[in-house]
Amino acid sequence: MTHAFDADAISGVLGHMNDDHRADNLLIVRAFGEPDAAAATMTFFDGDGGDWQAIRADGGTRELRVAWPGGPITERREVRREIVALYDAACERLGVEPRPHD
Secondary structure, eight states, X not given: OOOOOOHHHHHHHHHHHHHHOHHHHHHHHHHTTOTTXXXXXXXXXXXXXXXXXXXXXXXXXXXXXXXXXXXXXXSHHHHHHHHHHHHHHHXXXXXXXXXXXX
């Protein structure tokens, strides 16, 4: 059964990703399913992966589900690890130099 995170965890992660990591969202979406995306927003996550909405240059949208690279998770602290892994994998797929992680 997929782990469901509480509303506070979801709100906190989505707020952080959509306020502070818009470019990372776009890289993830471009690398994992919508290469022509002009913008992207993280919309949800659970223990199996994250959901993004890709916005194309023509204004169309696409929902995209990406599984966590390390497999299912159950702890909030694991979400960051998995999003960082997605970001690194996206950079590799797109030939972009990843920034260092603190």
